[in-house]
Amino acid sequence: MDIADLARQHLVSEYGNCHNFLDSSVGDKLSPIHTIKRDRVTPQNDHTATQTTPPIESYQPDYVTPITHLNLVVDKPIRILCSNDYHVPYHDEKALAILLKFIEWYKPDYHIRLGDIWDFYQLSKFCRNIKTKADLQSDIDLGKRIIQEQQAASPNTRDIFIPGNHEERLKKYIWQNARDLELDCLELPNLLGLRELKIKHAPADEGLMINGVFMAYHGSIVRKYSGWTAKAEYEKNGCCGISGHCHRGGEHDRTNRGGEWGWWENYCLCLKNPEYIKHPDWQHGFRTVTFFKERLFHVADAKMLDYRVMFGDKLFD
Numbered sequence: 001m002d003i004a005d006l007a008r009q010h011l012v013s014e015y016g017n018c019h020n021f022l023d024s025s026v027g028d029k030l031s032p033i034h035t036i037k038r039d040r041v042t043p044q045n046d047h048t049a050t051q052t053t054p055p056i057e058s059y060q061p062d063y064v065t066p067i068t069h070l071n072l073v074v075d076k077p078i079r080i081l082c083s084n085d086y087h088v089p090y091h092d093e094k095a096l097a098i099l100l101k102f103i104e105w106y107k108p109d110y111h112i113r114l115g116d117i118w119d120f121y122q123l124s125k126f127c128r129n130i131k132t133k134a135d136l137q138s139d140i141d142l143g144k145r146i147i148q149e150q151q152a153a154s155p156n157t158r159d160i161f162i163p164g165n166h167e168e169r170l171k172k173y174i175w176q177n178a179r180d181l182e183l184d185c186l187e188l189p190n191l192l193g194l195r196e197l198k199i200k201h202a203p204a205d206e207g208l209m210i211n212g213v214f215m216a217y218h219g220s221i222v223r224k225y226s227g228w229t230a231k232a233e234y235e236k237n238g239c240c241g242i243s244g245h246c247h248r249g250g251e252h253d254r255t256n257r258g259g260e261w262g263w264w265e266n267y268c269l270c271l272k273n274p275e276y277i278k279h280p281d282w283q284h285g286f287r288t289v290t291f292f293k294e295r296l297f298h299v300a301d302a303k304m305l306d307y308r309v310m311f312g313d314k315l316f317d
Contacts, residue, residue, distance in 0.1 A: 063195040068206045070110075070160070072291055079106065080289040081157075082216060084114035084244030085268035087166065088143040090121070094307050095269045095284045096146060101316045102302065102309060104153040108288070111150065111157050112208065114244040114266060115164025115218030118143045118192070123169040136170075144193050151197070161194060163204040164218035164245065207241075213295050219243030219265075226250035226265065226281075234263040242266050242289065242299070247282035249303055264299055285309070 072078055083099060103111070118139060151159065163171075171188045174181075184190060189201050202208040207217025215237055222245060223229040230252035233243050240262050247268035254261045267285035274280075284304035291297045302309050309316040 063198055063200055064189070066189075066201050066203050067160075068202060068209065069212075070208055070210045072211055072294065074211075074291050074294050078110070078291045079108045080110040080112060080210075080291070081106065081108035081286065082112050082114055082242055082266055082289060083269060083286040084164070084218065084266055085116045085247055085270055086143070086146065087116055087119040087268075087270035088146065089139050090119050090271050090274055091146070092269055092271050092284065095304060098304060098307055098309055098316050099269060099286060100150060100153055102286075102311070103150050103157070105314070105316075106288070106311075107154045108157050110160060111154075112160045112162065112216050113147075114216060114242070115162050115204065116166045116244060116270075117147070117161070117164075118170075119166050119270075120169040123173045140192060144197060147197055147199070159197065159199040160202060160208060161192075161199045162202045162207055162217050163188060165204075165220075167192070168204055210289075211291065211294050211297075213240060214289065214297055215239050215241030216289075217241070217243055219245030222246045226283075227252055230263040230265045233265075234261060237263075242287060244268065247280065249283045249285050249301070262299065267303065 081103065086096065120136065120139070122136060147159075151157065167188060170191060174186050178186060189195065194201055202217070204218060207215055209215050219229070219233060221229055221232045221236065221243075223232055226248045227250035229243075229246040229248065230250045233241065234252050234254060242264045244266045246265055247270070248265050249267045250265035252263045264287060266287050267283050269284060269286070270282075272280060272282050272284070284307075286302050286304075288300045288302065289297055290300065300311070302311050307317060
């Protein structure tokens with residue numbers, strides 16, 4: 001693939017945080033792009049969003065085979081909610097209650113959980129508190145109940161899970177201590193009950209590419225300040241996308257010969273006073289990604305301040 005092909009595939013025009021990628025059929029001549037200006041994306045209904053039948057695309061009811069790409073057929077705006085870093089059982093119940101209210105109102109078409117839903121503190125390689133009770137099954141069951149509550153609030157939402165480094169703790173523990181047991185029940189999706197929850201999953205290292213223009217994964221980089229992690233993730237992946245892991249909100253925008261790009265850090269929903277770090281620079285919140293066309297999307301911020309989220313003209317508290 002030469003430079004012209006790369007430009008045709010990835011060129012993006014941004015206006016008001018809206019990204020419009022050119023379709024590869026435009027040919028060698030690159031023309032101006034008309035984009036949608038919108039500060040925030042909210043459903044048209046002033047009260048509760050009406051969720052219609054999900055669009056036809058590459059999402060199939062196979063909860064065993066991992067997916068790496070999601071190809072949406074966009075005949076209406078498609079709303080995607082991204083949340084991450086609950087760290088059950090060290091989740092923040094008040095923060096998750098706000099998220100639940102948002103889900104019930106917003107009715108996303110997709111909910112992508114970007115990993116570290118569970119903490120698995122007991123399996124950490126770092127120094128641990130000897131008084132902490134090791135009860136992995138209770139932790140897994142609690143995380144499943146939280147997800148089931150979210151699913152009940154928006155029954156038509158399709159769920160995708162991308163493991164984070166904390167879920168990888170469980171997988172690596174099994175690899176190290178039960179490497180000779182070739183049992184399907186010991187696969188991470190089965191241990192977490194994803195098939196039971198009807199949740200599709202993407203590989204932790206690959207993540208999920210949506211319509212070839214937007215990447216979602218847990219993330220593998222943490223930098224010191226807000227936005228710095230987003231910058232590093234963009235430089236690593238070379239595309240637009242969203243990640244968790246750093247527990248902060250931030251954004252990095254880049255303009256170069258290939259076009260205009262953006263990467264977003266996606267907050268956390270865990271307790272902000274864990275025993276292993278004092279006064280962390282973390283923020284609560286989540287984000288939405290709305291696709292208006294196959295290659296036109298908008299990322300909206302839902303930062304949580306004192307357990308309040310202001311999204312457009314709607315307040316959740």
